[in-house]
Amino acid sequence: MVYGVILGGGTGSRMGNVDKPKQFLHIGKKPILIHTIEKMIINERFEKVIVTCPDQWMAYTKDMIKKYLPDADVDIIVGGSTRNGTILNSILHVEKEYGLDDETVVVTHDAVRPFVTQRIIDENIDAAVNGIACDTVVPAADTIVESVNGSIISCIPNRAHYYQGQTPQSFKAKMFKELYESMSEEDKAILTDACKVFVVNGKDVTLVKGETFNIKVTYQYDLRLAETLLGGEE
Amino acid sequence: MLNTVYRLVEPRRIEAEFCDIDVNGEDILVRPTHLSICNADQRYFQGLRPPEILRKKLPMALIHEGIGRVLYDPKKEFAAGTMVVMVPNTPFEEDSIVAENYRRSSKFRASGFDGFMQDVVSMRRDRVIVLPEGIDLFVAAFTELVSVSYHTIDRFIAKSHERRDTLGVWGDGNVAFITALLLKKRLPESRVLIFGKHNYKMQDFIFADECYHIDDIPADLLIDHGFECVGRAGVSMSINQIIDHIRPEGCIATMGVSEENVPINTRMILEKGLTMFGSSRSGAEDFKNLLDLYRENPEIVEYLTRIVGETVEVHTISDMTRAFDTDIRKKGGKTIMVWNK
Numbered sequence: 319m320v321y322g323v324i325l326g327g328g329t330g331s332r333m334g335n336v337d338k339p340k341q342f343l344h345i346g347k348k349p350i351l352i353h354t355i356e357k358m359i360i361n362e363r364f365e366k367v368i369v370t371c372p373d374q375w376m377a378y379t380k381d382m383i384k385k386y387l388p389d390a391d392v393d394i395i396v397g398g399s400t401r402n403g404t405i406l407n408s409i410l411h412v413e414k415e416y417g418l419d420d421e422t423v424v425v426t427h428d429a430v431r432p433f434v435t436q437r438i439i440d441e442n443i444d445a446a447v448n449g450i451a452c453d454t455v456v457p458a459a460d461t462i463v464e465s466v467n468g469s470i471i472s473c474i475p476n477r478a479h480y481y482q483g484q485t486p487q488s489f490k491a492k493m494f495k496e497l498y499e500s501m502s503e504e505d506k507a508i509l510t511d512a513c514k515v516f517v518v519n520g521k522d523v524t525l526v527k528g529e530t531f532n533i534k535v536t537y538q539y540d541l542r543l544a545e546t547l548l549g550g551e552e
Numbered sequence: 553m554l555n556t557v558y559r560l561v562e563p564r565r566i567e568a569e570f571c572d573i574d575v576n577g578e579d580i581l582v583r584p585t586h587l588s589i590c591n592a593d594q595r596y597f598q599g600l601r602p603p604e605i606l607r608k609k610l611p612m613a614l615i616h617e618g619i620g621r622v623l624y625d626p627k628k629e630f631a632a633g634t635m636v637v638m639v640p641n642t643p644f645e646e647d648s649i650v651a652e653n654y655r656r657s658s659k660f661r662a663s664g665f666d667g668f669m670q671d672v673v674s675m676r677r678d679r680v681i682v683l684p685e686g687i688d689l690f691v692a693a694f695t696e697l698v699s700v701s702y703h704t705i706d707r708f709i710a711k712s713h714e715r716r717d718t719l720g721v722w723g724d725g726n727v728a729f730i731t732a733l734l735l736k737k738r739l740p741e742s743r744v745l746i747f748g749k750h751n752y753k754m755q756d757f758i759f760a761d762e763c764y765h766i767d768d769i770p771a772d773l774l775i776d777h778g779f780e781c782v783g784r785a786g787v788s789m790s791i792n793q794i795i796d797h798i799r800p801e802g803c804i805a806t807m808g809v810s811e812e813n814v815p816i817n818t819r820m821i822l823e824k825g826l827t828m829f830g831s832s833r834s835g836a837e838d839f840k841n842l843l844d845l846y847r848e849n850p851e852i853v854e855y856l857t858r859i860v861g862e863t864v865e866v867h868t869i870s871d872m873t874r875a876f877d878t879d880i881r882k883k884g885g886k887t888i889m890v891w892n893k
Binding site for chain 1: 553554556568569570571572575576581583623624626632633671672867892893
């Protein structure tokens with residue numbers, strides 16, 4: 319069984335002068351979250367799509383989905399305090415409602431990446447179903463510069479070996495749960511990313527080719543860009 | 553849903569653009585799998601259409617010959633995963649006389665609106681037809697092209713007199729191959745003669761009764777009806793050859809596209825009392841009837857595999873450009889894009 323998990327648990331603190339989490343802002347005629355849910359629900363390889371949201375936005379999220387996607391059969395649950403906490407909550411939800419086994423796969427995707435394509439989703443599912451965790455990436459466009467102390471460059475690695483992480487990130491749910499729960503709180507604290515759970519535990523994570531337009535709407539600038547991308551339709 | 557559409561924005565330049573498609577409506581969402589390049593697409597890609605046409609139509613996604621698998625049907629009539637052919641002609645009004653592909657209000661993919669080079673294609677319910685189980689997907693990709701010949705033969709049967717002992721097909725390209733093959737299957741009593749320019753191409757017309765080089769046609773050879781499948785600069789000469797070799801009251805079907813006006817021997821059209829008719833494109837019924845013909849005669853599909861030319865895996869926009877460039881250089885056959893974008 320393959321489950322889609324839409325990660326909308328954050329509170330959008332980077333967005334500047336707006337009061338709503340960014341997934342509730344509009345691109346074109348619909349909220350970003352709705353565009354993202356649509357990408358998942360049309361792919362019938364998903365047994366169920368699970369939408370996570372901040373606690374205080376639960377009623378709002380439910381009403382919004384009811385308004386825009388009245389027939390959508392999605393589960394809406396509260397996200398965790400961290401990204402991986404949200405993923406763990408989703409997996410616990412699957413375990414409770416549908417049962418968890420070695421074959422259960424989760425495709426985790428940012429609520430604010432509505433431009434993901436079906437090809438990316440399908441390649442994620444294929445990799446994870448075959449037992450290999452995967453991360454969606456594009457080659458790094460800018461040179462990456464490392465500075466440990468924040469003032470002097472400590473290293474400029476070869477850009478050819480570096481990629482920018484996008485989502486989805488997909489993997490066997492049970493394996494994630496076991497690895498994550500086995501980690502200490504200090505180790506968990508430095509995890510910014512789900513795939514890191516696998517990497518730090520010595521598990522292979524394969525690359526799925528992303529798209530430069532699979533942007534994460536994080537800043538006001540991204541929202542403008544997203545509107546421009548859709549501009550021809552208005 | 554924010555759909556990605558790969559549009560030609562100017563000749564030779566394809567870019568990803570986006571449109572919002574409705575997932576709650578009546579339409580069926582299809583993920584393209586195999587897309588076949590037509591000369592009409594090439595004329596846009598290479599910028600061979602007049603500049604005012606390019607200005608009016610671009611940006612636009614190319615490709616009107618293609619198949620895909622059903623991704624999502626909000627009405628649940630089509631199961632996800634069902635392989636379907638997508639019908640490019642889209643009528644907007646009924647007409648009991650004029651076929652859907654001739655109605656001036658109809659729109660056509662990759663001409664009046666976006667073609668199939670998209671992440672997901674939103675198809676009207678009556679524009680999606682289920683493919684026969686196990687069909688060769690590369691042949692299925694150019695079902696549209698074959699349906700145009702099927703449509704022409706239907707019209708030919710309706711318009712021509714019934715003495716159809718000898719039929720002449722002018723041309724040795726894809727359209728001639730397909731038309732001759734369908735004539736042999738649909739009118740098995742008729743002899744089908746091929747009139748081409750390239751002997752090596754005509755060798756593939758193994759099902760035809762005779763092949764003649766157009767510079768070496770016996771002066772006394774006569775046909776009852778003729779099909780022009782040449783197009784471009786060869787249209788005039790081929791139609792005039794048909795007029796020379798056709799018996800009185802015969803019927804000439806013209807299928808080739810020419811950008812220029814074509815001089816033809818109207819005196820002999822009058823003297824022989826000939827009927828000449830044109831056909832273009834096809835409608836959903838033609839697709840359905842053709843797929844039934846495939847089901848009843850699977851050897852047709854086997855023959856059609858001979859005209860699968862180059863196949864190009866498409867993962868990137870540069871792969872798309874490479875597919876079009878490969879298609880320009882080909883000697884014959886259809887170029888198929890295996891759509892993994």
